Amino acid sequence: MSTVVNTTVNLGGILMRNPVTTASGTFGFGFEYQPYLDLRRLGAITVKGTTPLPRRGNPPPRIAETPAGMLNAIGLQNSGVDRVKEEILPRLAALGVPVIVNIAGDTVADYALVARKLDGAPGVAGLEINISCPNVKKGGLQFGSDPQGAAEVTRAVKSVTGLPVMVKLSPNVTDLVAMAEAVAAAGADALSMINTLLGMAIDVERRRPLLGNVTGGLSGPAVRPVAVRAVWQVYKAVRLPILGMGGIGNARDALEFILAGATAVAVGTANFVNPRVTVEIIAGIEDYMRQNGFQDINELIGLAHRSGE
């Protein structure tokens, strides 16, 4: 039974041969995982958050494990857009896999600067605007929790690039749908969700916070129900393709997001547990389609809404 199934999706102009990409910040620039899998099998590779200038990031310890999840406070350590553009993107382009660059900054101008520099960079298929990083003082969540700020960043980026622009939303808001509507109106081509949930943990023996940054972002299986809910609500309200993520660890988890309305999915924390998990998920989705008689993945997107209400 090896019926050919179509897994190609269009994520707001980013064409992916299957709906699986990597979550920014969990997959480096891809090459780190090359010993474990064939990167060319991925639907896209989403790389680490990139800022105008190099960033040191937060002091260690940067992670803490929590039940079925982890907190991180990396603080957007990266080598800056120029080095990413000159040294890394050409090598990634050679793989022939669409590359999504996650961009961040302190100000609207920062986002626009990075976006402008990446316009036309080799291999880049789209930008993911990170307005939802809980681990930096400025930028990040400051835009991600205010619909007007989010719309402003989106417009600024759209005006300087011809690339598809996806806006990554934070679950740390009262009204996620309002955020989604604001960036959709500002011209976003797609939405991605969710970034990590703001959290913290305390070392009871030493009586102090476990993370150097005190608070961090929660990811992993523990956040999945929150993320599925986010995708479900936004899918109902906004007509933009969604990149769903948050605790995806296997094909069934990925399908949950697709059925809730995600056009594609990103796998993050699970890469740390199993470096081959992305390709296993791709194979698992194909198996599911064959076993359940679906020829085209697009039939599954948002399908749960038809029986859900």
Add this chain to the structure above:
Amino acid sequence: MSQLLQVEIISNANPAPNVYVLELDAPTLAQEARPGQFLHLHCASGQDPLLRRPISIHGVNRQTGRVLVMFQLAGRGTALLAERRDGLLEVMGPLGHGFTLVRAGQTGPTAGSGKGKIIVLGGGIGAAPLFFLLQELAAANGHEAPPVRVLLGARSAAQLLTVEPAATLGYQVQIATDDGSAGLHGPVTWLLAEELKQPAEFVYACGPASMLKAVCQLLAEAGVPGEVALEERMACGIGACLSCVCATRQAGGEEHYRRVCVDGPVFNAAEVVWR
């Protein structure tokens, strides 16, 4: 190159309270591993604990294809590992940048300067990777050229688990314990301070952060080069997530964060910035 492997557990020994030694059947690891490198082990069968645990390679036998890891009970992950007696264990490895082997009578960056002894210093469970280093130093240089001094410290005599294996390799070992139950009553760094009064060529150290900090200070004062193996909390173990950083500064350069999992765990002692 690192691989994701299912390796068979041959045995699990419990040589001291709370310390375990797993013997793994892993021929490719035994061939490729270098001292100071580590394995990233999957401890749980479900999602708790979620992340892998980094454990150093304690020793290898290239003939039999066996690899040893030695670990101390520290929490849930190591408790689960301690229960394993047989079956398959999922490991990623060999990972990280290991110790630079100082070779006698060679030229190049790893050549011995002939200026004196090599010192290998371990504290507590930190001595685990040093047995592998001693195996390789013996293979590279024999025991006397250059002479190697092994200094091992622990809380008490019962925790001095690397002394016997080191002696089996032919090394003379000096001991220090916190409680005075064996050797010098005091920190192992006192032994180092004593040794550094005579010329030394290179120092390798692994152990708790407080000990390594003192080691780096002593080396800086004596002007002796060396390497220290650091630990930090890890997620990916392969350089992708930037979780495991430590602060370093290269001579004349700026301080920046480097990844313990790929830029280390072994670092030039002169480059580590301690708080």
